[in-house]
Amino acid sequence: MKFLDYAPAPESQALLSLKSDYGLFINGDFTAGRGTPFQTINPATEQQIAMIATANEADVDDAVAAARHAYDGVWSRLSGSDRGKYLFRIARLVQERARELAVAETLDNGKPIKETRDVDIPLVAAWFFYYAGWADKLDHAGVGPNPASLGVAAQVIPWNFPLMMLAWKIAPALAAGNTVVLKPAETTSLTALLFAEILQQADLPAGVVNIITGDGSTGATLVNHPGVNKVAFTGSTAVGRAIARSVAGTDKKLSLELGGKGANIVFDDAPIDQAVEGIVRGIFFNQGHVCCAGSRLLVQESIHDDVIDRLKRRMQTLRLGDPLDKNTDIGAINSAEQLARIRELSDLGEQEGAERWSADCVIPENGFWFAPTIFTNVSTSHRIARDEIFGPVLSVLTFRTPAEAIAKANNTPYGLSAGIWSDKGSRILAVADKLRAGVIWANTFNQFDPSSPFGGYKESGYGREGGRHGLAAYLKPAVRTGSRSIAAADHRTLSVSKKSASAGKKSASAEKAAK
Amino acid sequence: MNRLAIPKTYKLYIGGKFPRSESGRVYEVLSHTGDFLANAAKGSRKDARDAVVAARNALGGWAGATAYNRGQVLYRIAELLEGRRAQFIAEIMSCEGVNAAVASAQVDEAIDRWVWYAGWADKYVQVAGNANPVSGPFFNLSVPEPTGVVAIIAPQGTESLLGLVSAIAPALVAGNTVVVVANENAPLSAISLAEVLATSDVPGGVVNIVTGSPTEIAPWLATHADVNALDLVGAGDLDWVELQISAADTLKRVLPPETGADAAAPALNRILAFTEVKTVWHTKAIL
Known part of the structure; x- marks a missing residue:
């Protein structure tokens, strides 16, 4: 065994007793x-x-x-x-x-x-x-x-x-x-x-x-x-x-x-090692099958080479393989179909002139796998900077000023997530104000909590x-009628008269929907 | 002998200016008795697109203004409306055929409603935002922000001024910019409101008013990729389902038509309909 080789540590399947066939669960049965x-x-x-x-x-x-x-x-x-x-x-x-x-x-x-x-x-x-x-x-x-x-x-x-x-x-x-x-x-x-x-x-x-x-x-x-x-x-x-x-x-x-095409923005005063962890968490968590993944790394030009070096070094330690193994970092791609899409977009990245680098991984013989990959020299017009890949593939772009970072981050029809890495709180809050995304992680990434709202702007x-x-999303205001004046404005429902307006239009829309 | 009056030329309001329609078209605005009142500009697809460009350009400044400032600017509009009550009452009487008392009540309600919305500018974030107690060392805050450029089909029924104010004021409160297609048959209040806006402190492009045919203009706004939300409040007589289907291509936020006495009634929800909730997580040090 070499350095960093671990003995297999698979989680037991013994506590699982699956059936060979599963039906539909309707009306309690x-x-x-x-x-x-x-x-x-x-x-x-x-x-x-x-x-x-x-x-x-x-x-x-x-x-x-x-x-x-x-x-x-x-x-x-x-x-x-x-x-x-x-x-x-x-x-x-x-x-x-x-x-x-x-x-x-x-x-x-x-x-x-x-x-x-x-x-x-x-x-x-x-x-x-x-x-x-x-x-x-x-x-x-x-x-x-x-x-x-x-x-x-x-x-x-x-x-x-x-x-x-x-x-x-x-x-x-x-x-x-x-x-x-x-x-x-x-x-x-x-x-x-x-x-x-x-x-x-x-x-x-x-x-x-x-x-x-x-x-x-x-x-x-x-x-x-x-x-x-x-x-x-x-x-x-x-x-x-x-x-x-x-x-x-x-x-x-x-x-x-x-979907999303989240920007993960790293400023030159960021704690670099933490940022590298955040970049890894942003794009390689769950094999990058994350709608809010930080799939575009925007790194300030002055620290680009240092960040990429450290990122590559960190990626070499990621362990790809048996998902049931407790030491595995990168599991399998969920389906052959998704693997094909990741491969197609990654190949396109190379064809468009971006520089491809993947961590050295032993790819298992069976199953669907894709080694953690980054592209450098990516420009904003490249497909890998615009399309959601939904896989462990990171596109790296650079910026010089906060304004440029904001413009590039917002240059997408999506608006789900973004990350900001900086030691300067005032800059983080100012940049967060200008990002058109529903969830923004500052000096962290891919955090979720039931008390914290999650969702997108624009086409996300x-x-x-x-x-x-x-x-x-699952409630409507109590229907109230009465004075239309501002005195009765509190909590008024917006859909009081929607039904009457839509009567007669519904059959038309149902036909359209059927097409 | 009576002095010969000087009639007004009614034009569009785009980017803080009053252009004629680029198409050169006008249409006759008639009083309730069928008498000629004015030739209003008949806005075109290109006018609508110009209006969207103006609205997009104005968005950064308006959305970025402090809430206190936006509230004052909106309140100032109410002050100017108050000063022009007589003009609005006269236009409403001639267009809508109502008596002075009814017209006056409509103008009063419109002004009061504007003040009600102005007061929300520095409060809606507090009411609709949230601090979230997440399980971890994070500061976590959710706040509503403006959606962006909102296209509105103004209510087309009677009460032309009140309908217009009820539709545009809530969108403006949060910092959105607006392109509104005015009441087709009674557009005079809309253009006079534009004159109020032009002499108030509202930056050019924050409100853009296009007169003409909603049937013709609405589809261009519904499909426009730089429009973020579509308020169909006054689109009940159009093929609004088709407009909503078109809007789905760019996943616009869409409000459906409203009719009846409660249409576009003042509501906090009407402000929030054109906002997006942004949640920011920030790490806390472990001391």
Whole structure:
């Protein structure tokens, strides 16, 4: 064994007892889907883990009907404190079964066990715990006294943080009094189905949460279902646009968490070693499968060479391999499809003239892998500086003045995240003011917390998840009528007369959506 | 013998100036009894685009002004409106066919509403922002910021001045800049409001007013990539679903049409609809 070689330290799979087939979770029970089942594989080995059901249109109908029935019959009549008690139960059950969920997530997603164990699953529990306490305090949510729930929420989530995204969606929806139909991503359905078992253990009333699996067409059917009142989507900007088009003209409330091309700005007075850690955390955390990744490094020209040298040295110590190994830093790319996209954009980077460098890694024989890679000599017009790669690929650009850093950071249609590294607090706050991004990390990166709102500007979407603001996505103000004058202005709803305005337009929009 | 009056030429208001439409087109504005009142400029696609450029250029200064300053500038507009009450009342009476009492009540409500919104400029951040108790050594603060350039289709019904004020004032409070398509049939209040704005302290380009056909102009604003939000409050008679679908291409924030007596009623939510919440994390040293 050489220096920095570690003995294998794989996490045990013994506490996991998976089924060979998983059905849909509708109305409190698992049922067989009526579409064609598909296999979910371990992206680190390409071995099948289980077969997963596909929900067809009739299944989506059933799920929405179950959610509606549960909303009308049970959930909307329950007191806030009782809703909260269910959420507290769920939080505790997630904590109790945390290791099992972490192992399952790592198997199905390919991300390192140290991330699922220390980040994903603890945040799932924290999210439910946080929103549990909100359920009986909604008067303070910021939408006025006695706010109303929306009804049935259709939620479609991505594969990069499967169970964490589920928690971000389900916890605030239930706290606010809505019922849910959730569709996990095709390649990462497993932990959502284990979560369904947790809901059974929690004795959550049947139909309050329904989980349906399948590919994008199942998601589209769900989002376009006339029986849903709320659509929440996290995923690509292209799909987000399509959803925004399809819900246009309807009363469905929409929130979108879409792509990003986050700038990580390093000033010459930054603590360089900390900044290098932050750069690594920004782009190599979760193999770069992070919508808020710091995928563009903007480094002040005077320290460029030093930062890049230190970054390369640090990258050489990253350990790529078995995601279940407790010492692994870089796991598997989630799918062959995603690997192909990362390769395509990286090859394009080289063709456009940027300089490519990858850490020396032994790439395992099976599975989908991509070595941590940086591009230097990148210009703002390069595709690798503009397009979201969603992989462990960093584009390095330089700047001379704060104004140039701000201009380059904002030179993107996205606006999700940004990082600032500097020892000067006044400069950090001034730069933060001017960045058009929803989340800004100063001298840190990729931090998440249930109390902290997360979401984008511009084409990174709209609405916030997390914190008090995250509740607003699932609530509407109490309908008040009366004087239109300023005396009655407090907490007035904006949608008083929307329905009358939209009557007669809906059928037209439904036709358009069908196209 | 009565003195021969001097009629006003009604033009567009873009970037703090009063250009005619680049298209050279005008349309007749008639009183409620069908008498000729004025030839208003019939704004074009290019006028709308010029207005967006002006709004974008003005954004940095307006959004970057202190909240206290923005509040004072907005309040100043109310002061000037108060001084021009008679003119607005006369225009509303001739355009909308209402009596002096009704017209006067509309102007009063418009001025009071402007003052109500002006007072929010240095408060909405406190009400809608948050300090977040995250689990870790971080200072974590969420604040709403202006969305950017907001395109508005002004209410098209009666109450032309009140409708316009109700639509533009809330967008301005947070520091957005505005391109508004005026009430097509009753545009006189809009242009007179532009004269108020031009003589107030509002920087040129912060409010841009285009008169003409909303049916013609709205699609260009809905698809314009430099418009961040679209307020369809007065678009109820247009194919607004199509406008909303177009706006999805650039993921604009869209407010739907409103009709009835409560349309565009004053609300904090109307300010917040054109804001984005920014969350800043800053490390704390471990002492």
